[in-house]
Amino acid sequence: MRLFNLFGKNTTKQMPHQEEKMNHSEELEIYSGIRVEVMTMEGQMLFVAKLLSLHGDKAELHQYSETAIPKNAEPLRARIRGYLDHERKAVHMEGVIMPAKKGIWTVEELLVHRAGNDRAFFRLSTNLDATATMFSGLEMGEKPCRLINISIGGACIRSKCRYHEGDKFLLKVRLMEDRPISAIFSHVVRITEKDNDEFEYGCQFLELTEDDQEKITKNIFDAQCQRRRQA
Numbered sequence: 282m283r284l285f286n287l288f289g290k291n292t293t294k295q296m297p298h299q300e301e302k303m304n305h306s307e308e309l310e311i312y313s314g315i316r317v318e319v320m321t322m323e324g325q326m327l328f329v330a331k332l333l334s335l336h337g338d339k340a341e342l343h344q345y346s347e348t349a350i351p352k353n354a355e356p357l358r359a360r361i362r363g364y365l366d367h368e369r370k371a372v373h374m375e376g377v378i379m380p381a382k383k384g385i386w387t388v389e390e391l392l393v394h395r396a397g398n399d400r401a402f403f404r405l406s407t408n409l410d411a412t413a414t415m416f417s418g419l420e421m422g423e424k425p426c427r428l429i430n431i432s433i434g435g436a437c438i439r440s441k442c443r444y445h446e447g448d449k450f451l452l453k454v455r456l457m458e459d460r461p462i463s464a465i466f467s468h469v470v471r472i473t474e475k476d477n478d479e480f481e482y483g484c485q486f487l488e489l490t491e492d493d494q495e496k497i498t499k500n501i502f503d504a505q506c507q508r509r510r511q512a
Contacts, residue, residue, distance in 0.1 A: 312372055312393075316433060316494065317342070317363035319378065319386075324360070326505065329433070329498045330386070332363060342378065342386040345498045347506075354380060361388070364434060404432040405501050411438060411454035420444060428454045433498050435485040436467065444469050444482055452484065456500040457507065463497065465489070 313335045319327045319342060327350060330342035342361075350357075361374040376391035411428040415421050426440035436452065444450070449468040456463060471483030489497070 312363065312374075313340075315363040315372070316345070316498070317361050317374075320360045320362070322358055322360060322375075326502070327359065329502055332361070332388075335391075338376075338389065338391045340376075340388045340391055341381070342388055344384045344386070345495050345502075347502070350380070356389075361391075404430045404437075405505055406430045407456075407504075409454055409456070411452060413438060413440060413442070413444075414451040414453070415444075415448065416450075418448070423453075428452075429481065431456070431497075431501060433494060433501065435470075435483065436465075437481055437483050439475070439479055439481050441479055443480065444472070446470065446472060449487070456504050460500055463500065465493070465497070 312332055315332050316329065317332050318329055321327065328342075328348035329345045331345065332340055333343055334341040356377045356379040358375065359378045361376060363372050363374070364370070373394045374391060375394065376388040378386045378388050381387045407428050407430055409428040411426050412423050413426045414423040420442045424440065424442050426438045426442070429437040429439055431437075431454075438452065446469050449466065452465045452467045453462050455461070466487045466489075467484040468487055469482050470485050473481040473483075475481055486497075
């Protein structure tokens with residue numbers, strides 16, 4: 282089955298040339314091991330993976346999430362978007378992907394469009410009950426809040442409590458009814474004052490283990506898929 286038939290048109294069309302594109306192997310090597318989102322050229326999410334085994338313009342994608350793409354699908358040109366945690370920098374790539382074996386995809390013609398300080402990961406819009414627990418300060422203790430959106434690397438919450446940039450807290454939320462509560466250590470990086478004495482806080486997750494990141498990734502992706510089925 283041809284992959285591009287799944288999405289209504291041939292997605293193997295080459296993108297226009299951009300001066301920012303880089304395809305030197307030494308530039309690609311710095312991205313080995315990063316977590317990435319894999320999307321169609323139109324921006325439809327396919328799956329989340331780790332980018333590994335970089336060699337020249339070839340690599341492997343090891344899936345963290347499920348995908349509806351059939352195993353016998355033909356090659357597909359895809360967007361690959363990731364984030365360098367230590368540099369807080371997003372990287373935007375593209376390449377031709379094809380299934381290799383269960384949970385692993387090969388990438389060829391891999392190149393980098395650009396790297397910058399923009400947000401890298403897909404953000405799932407939500408409106409869920411959550412709590413934020415501060416361990417010191419005037420707002421110490423567990424306080425209710427609303428989870429506005431979440432990505433692999435952070436979240437936005439709304440609260441009547443007054444926090445400050447750099448404040449650290451434990452965010453607890455159940456992303457799906459049949460899943461355990463996620464408890465994520467976070468800190469405030471952005472504050473927006475809203476009407477009715479509320480604040481929105483952009484938060485970055487801290488001290489996530491590999492297992493934590495995989496669980497968050499799967500919950501976000503599954504919640505997105507569930508929402509699409511219900512639409």
